Amino acid sequence: MKVVNIVEKAVLDSLDEVMAHKPQICKCDKCLADIVAYALNKLQPRYVVSEKGSTIAKAAYLEKNIQVALLVAVAEAIEQVNANPRHDKE
Numbered sequence: 587m588k589v590v591n592i593v594e595k596a597v598l599d600s601l602d603e604v605m606a607h608k609p610q611i612c613k614c615d616k617c618l619a620d621i622v623a624y625a626l627n628k629l630q631p632r633y634v635v636s637e638k639g640s641t642i643a644k645a646a647y648l649e650k651n652i653q654v655a656l657l658v659a660v661a662e663a664i665e666q667v668n669a670n671p672r673h674d675k676e
């Protein structure tokens with residue numbers, strides 16, 4: 587049994603989808619991690635208990651308003667990170 591933040595899962599899922607339509611955006615590990623972190627900081631976490639073998643995605647659909655907020659946060663995160671990428675500053 588473990589506790590999972592379904593918002594985090596949803597962000598990761600939607601990021602894949604959104605990034606597929608944005609070939610101009612850098613997809614290195616650092617930028618992707620920054621995008622996820624930025625988006626998650628904008629969103630309220632939603633924790634659910636995941637029982638062994640059960641699929642969380644089906645059990646806990648995010649409400650519509652959360653899905654919208656999530657897509658807004660992801661879009662904003664992509665813009666922020668793209669405008670100020672950290673991958674070349676090491």
Ligand SMILES: [Zn+2]
Binds near residue numbers: 615
């Ligand atoms: Zn990058």
